[in-house]
Amino acid sequence: MTLDVTPLLQAAVMSYRSPDSNGSNGALGLAKLMRISNGILSRKVSPTDQGAHCSPEEFITICKETGDLAPLHALAAALGCMVMPMPQDATGEMSPTLATNFKEDGEWLQAASAAYAAPAVSDNMLAQATREGIESIRATANTLGQLYAKNAEGKVTRLTTVKAA
Structure with a gap:
């Protein structure tokens, strides 16, 4: 199963909403958070630009900061796997x-x-x-x-x- 994850990354970046009411949304806001330029981030997630790609760290940051796990699910599906959250804050009686x-x-x-x-x-x-x-x-x-x-x-x-x- 081949699946292009790039459009999903682009959609996640475009849907980013800054937690700061005065902050920037979309690629502009997320690029500031990632400490790269808006243009570079937009290019990295553009389905039509075959020359730029996200690093694994950037992929993780995009998913974490946007809360959009669709790119991760698509990546796992392309490998014949599925993703399930693993809570790490469970405490108490075992x-x-x-x-x-x-x-x-x-x-x-x-x-x-x-x-x-x-x-x-x-x-x-x-x-x-x-x-x-x-x-x-x-x-x-x-x-x-x-x-x-x-x-x-x-x-x-x-x-x-x-x-x-």
Whole structure:
């Protein structure tokens, strides 16, 4: 599957809205944030200009600052993948998160094995297995997010010196 991501990047740049009420919108505002000229940014996301492209860092900045993940989804789809957000701010008790993860994994495995055991996989069976598989992946992402949050909480943020007596 070949998909041109550039028009999606252009649409994301054009839809940028500055959080500052006096700030610039579109390519002008985003270019200031990215510390490049408006013309360069516009050229990098122009579907008709084959000579300029966004760096991976610029691609990430465009998606983050505009909140438009369509270019990322298109890029993943072109590689036969899909993108799912992985929260990293989950804190609290891990047991409910793991219980949900186990439940969703079980439902996914049940739907997949039932579909595979059938003489033929119907559209409904495929849709059910797909839905359960995605819910299982999402539950796993939530569990990982909670682990990442706990990892971040345990990191040293400030070092102090101890004077010898």
